[in-house]
Amino acid sequence: MMAQDTTALRVAGSTAASGSAAAVERRANIFGMTQQAEVAVLRPRDCGRWPHGLRAAMAARIAALNGEPELAGHYRTDAGDYAALADPSVDGSGQGLAEVMAFMDKVAVETRDVSAPDIASLQAAGIGDADIVRLCELNAFLAYQLRVIAGLRVLNEVYA
Template sequence: MAIETTALTSAGLDSAPGAAVEGRAKIFEMTQAAEEAVLRPQDCGPWSHELRAALAARIATQNNEHKLAAQYGADAGAFAALADPSQDGMAQGLETVVSFMDKVAADTRNVAAADVSALQAAGIADADIVRLCELNAFLAYQLRVISGLRLMKEAYA
């Protein structure tokens, strides 16, 4: 059984390494479905698929997951510059969003109500703040899965 997902590919596993992954095929399928739901939802609100891809690439870059960043960055279109963590989002009018996403991704323990209030003050609706948090939460999960897969790959090598 060949299982192909973003997580497996990013971990350097072109195909599932034996029974260890195949026995968890449903988890990988659900992870891939979650990726689709978060990065390419039918109702994306104000966060286009391209912007979501750029933010995902940015988070992957911040976590030194360059293969994953390149994969997401390829779908970033007009927002490709935001995949670069040195960009602050000002050119796109997204500095508040970029600052929030960076903090949630890299300094989660220090995210406070004031950070959400800053988004609300910038005119971002609560449902759209939740969408940003879902994207960040999914990337945190996916990055951990990729890291675990690499460890498993080393154990099987």
């Protein structure tokens, strides 16, 4: 068993026998903190306008947009009533979240193109600054997690 049982390790296929095992063991604290960050972003004490199910759907959507169906499936299981939003082809207008989904999609796949007008469109839709920050935190965590998973897979292949 790995030093830490985390979403990133499971999705990357890291086991005690995988190529990444030694690196994971040496950095067990980092994987523990990564899992704590996941919990903090998906289930914060103060969720603002974004309840856990919606956050899970957005996380699944970001994972899907980045070609990670297993990670998307992991998050989709907690999406509840918001599960439809995990599908990037759903624009969110049926849930009154079109501006939010458009923003999350753009941040997830066109990060360098995000600019002040994107934030202004959220504000015009009545989204407060604290809730905009919460959206950005979720997207930033997923970007980090997706890169950790990709790196672990490379280690698994290189050191197989």
